Amino acid sequence: MATIKVQDLRKEFVTDTSTVVAIENVSFEVGGHEFVSVVGPSGCGKSTLLNILSGIESATRGTVDITEGDRKAKLGYVFQSARLLPWRSVIDNLLFVQSSRGPQVRARCERYLDMVQLSHTAKQYPGQLSGGMQQRVGIARAFSIEPDLLLMDEPFSHLDAITARSLRRELHVMWQETGKTVLFVTHDVSEAVELSTRIIMLAKGGRLVADLPVELPFPRDPASDAVALARADLLRRFESLDLLAT
Amino acid sequence: MQTKLRLRPPPVSAAPGGDERRRVERRRRWLWRIAGYVFFISLWQFTSSFLVADFIVPPPAVILAEMWDIIASGQVWVHFGATLRTIAIGFAVAFALGSATGLLMGRSRWWEAFLSDWVMATLTTPGLIFALVTAMIFGLGPTGPIVAVIVTSFSYIAVNVVEGVKAVPRDLTDMARSFGRSQPQILRHVYLPFLAPYFFTATRYGFSIAWKIATLAEVIVGTAGIGFMMRQKFQEFSMQGFLAWVLLFFAFALFLERVVLQRQMKHVLRWRPEVAR
Ligand SMILES: Nc1ncnc2c1ncn2[C@@H]1O[C@H](COP(=O)(O)OP(=O)(O)O)[C@@H](O)[C@H]1O
Numbered sequence: 001m002a003t004i005k006v007q008d009l010r011k012e013f014v015t016d017t018s019t020v021v022a023i024e025n026v027s028f029e030v031g032g033h034e035f036v037s038v039v040g041p042s043g044c045g046k047s048t049l050l051n052i053l054s055g056i057e058s059a060t061r062g063t064v065d066i067t068e069g070d071r072k073a074k075l076g077y078v079f080q081s082a083r084l085l086p087w088r089s090v091i092d093n094l095l096f097v098q099s100s101r102g103p104q105v106r107a108r109c110e111r112y113l114d115m116v117q118l119s120h121t122a123k124q125y126p127g128q129l130s131g132g133m134q135q136r137v138g139i140a141r142a143f144s145i146e147p148d149l150l151l152m153d154e155p156f157s158h159l160d161a162i163t164a165r166s167l168r169r170e171l172h173v174m175w176q177e178t179g180k181t182v183l184f185v186t187h188d189v190s191e192a193v194e195l196s197t198r199i200i201m202l203a204k205g206g207r208l209v210a211d212l213p214v215e216l217p218f219p220r221d222p223a224s225d226a227v228a229l230a231r232a233d234l235l236r237r238f239e240s241l242d243l244l245a246t
Numbered sequence: 247m248q249t250k251l252r253l254r255p256p257p258v259s260a261a262p263g264g265d266e267r268r269r270v271e272r273r274r275r276w277l278w279r280i281a282g283y284v285f286f287i288s289l290w291q292f293t294s295s296f297l298v299a300d301f302i303v304p305p306p307a308v309i310l311a312e313m314w315d316i317i318a319s320g321q322v323w324v325h326f327g328a329t330l331r332t333i334a335i336g337f338a339v340a341f342a343l344g345s346a347t348g349l350l351m352g353r354s355r356w357w358e359a360f361l362s363d364w365v366m367a368t369l370t371t372p373g374l375i376f377a378l379v380t381a382m383i384f385g386l387g388p389t390g391p392i393v394a395v396i397v398t399s400f401s402y403i404a405v406n407v408v409e410g411v412k413a414v415p416r417d418l419t420d421m422a423r424s425f426g427r428s429q430p431q432i433l434r435h436v437y438l439p440f441l442a443p444y445f446f447t448a449t450r451y452g453f454s455i456a457w458k459i460a461t462l463a464e465v466i467v468g469t470a471g472i473g474f475m476m477r478q479k480f481q482e483f484s485m486q487g488f489l490a491w492v493l494l495f496f497a498f499a500l501f502l503e504r505v506v507l508q509r510q511m512k513h514v515l516r517w518r519p520e521v522a523r
């Protein structure tokens with residue numbers, strides 16, 4: 001369980017023709033066994049935020065601290081597309097991101113592959129799997145390094161509704177069983193309400209506009225009234241932002 | 247009331263499966279290839295029998311006999327050996343230099359600006375110029391051809407590798423970085439496998455250039471080798487000897503391309519769905 005401290009974060013992309021502000025003055029803290037969703041429309045800087053947290057991008061201003069006790073936390077990243085190495089078998093894709101070798105490490109990778117029900121594909125190449133299966137391999141890969149913090153960037157948005165729903169359930173169970181901290185990015189308000197303990201709302205221009213706890217008991221039935229009410233509330237908040245903006 | 251879903255059994259005479267279709271397709275391609283050989287050799291036979299004198303276009307059988315003589319006398323090993331040595335050394339150096347240059351130029355704008363015009367210049371310069379220049383510098387012997395091979399095939403490799411390096415997916419390198427992989431690990435496990443097809447293309451072109459330039463340089467300064475023998479036969483005005491060496495050369499290049507290079511490629515690229523099946 002990791003602690004995230006983000007303070008006064010700002011990110012500009014300078015291109016030949018313009019400067020885009022992707023993140024504007026964002027601060028928040030996450031700690032412990034939380035499942036935090038970052039929700040907002042496309043282009044509001046969600047992926048940029050995760051890329052800064054994971055070290056792929058650097059911030060223009062502000063600080064990011066991700067710790068586990070008194071050391072740097074270990075991160076697992078699940079991307080919007082699976083991002084598997086097509087020239088390595090499924091199990092070798094998991095082994096690629098391990099920091100050590102050996103029979104226990106391999107056994108651990110096999111265990112997480114089993115957790116997403118893909119043991120039988122271990123020796124296959126990613127090109128031989130369906131999109132949903134590849135995404136599950138991506139999830140297993142992130143879990144397999146036993147990270148303190150899981151970053152997930154719209155991991156189910158490319159999948160059909162049926163597969164996405166069963167993967168959401170799987171993810172929820174894995175989160176409860178492993179006790180990780182999860183930072184989950186989505187543009188899908190229902191998904192956020194179904195999974196999270198807390199929701200951070202980002203608006204266009206990368207501004208943090210609300211940070212709300214979700215106090216509904218698990219398991220949450222996406223068709224229940226309580227979930228529908230929470231979803232409607234969030235959508236109303238986004239609508240009122242749009243009204244203010246125009 | 248209950249309705250029952252009835253499944254019909256599959257038809258007995260199923261359409262030919264994928265394997266069968268591929269076999270038919272492969273057989274047909276071979277037939278066409280053989281037809282091509284038959285056609286061009288007949289055309290050659292016809293030309294030599296009815297159109298021009300034998301000493302200008304000798305009939306295929308005569309050339310075949312000459313080729314057999316070259317093989318039986320052991321000359322083929324001496325001269326193929328000499329040419330192969332030139333190509334092996336030259337190409338190995340060119341490959342190392344070209345790959346390094348390509349990686350450098352593909353990953354850094356500064357190095358690209360520094361080198362690109364020079365690489366382009368060597369790419370567009372006709373091989374004959376390098377063959378002549380190295381002949382003047384190194385004189386008779388094997389050094390000139392080796393240097394000519396290095397200079398000409400180097401740029402083909404560099405240009406292909408640059409293109410490959412620029413196409414390496416950011417998605418995958420970012421993924422590797424976010425999981426804390428080191429630069430050498432990323433180079434070895436992301437860059438190199440991605441670049442494999444580019445290396446093959448580079449090798450293919452570079453190699454065919456290397457062959458041509460090696461024989462050309464040998465024609466000018468060689469003291470042994472296929473090109474050297476071509477010069478001899480040319481000086482003796484022995485068309486049949488000349489063509490026999492040319493055809494042996496052709497057969498060998500074809501063998502390298504079809505058997506050695508393509509096999510390797512299939513093996514290295516076996517992860518690709520279209521190759522695996
Ligand atoms: N590498 C980049 N160069 C320039 N602009 C970028 C880059 N990455 C993202 N942006 C811009 O930053 C904004 C936020 O992008 P992103 O974080 O991908 O949004 P989201 O993930 O919420 O859809 C967008 O306007 C996008 O065009």
Ligand SMILES: [Mg+2]
Pocket residue numbers: 046047048153
């Ligand atoms: Mg995004």
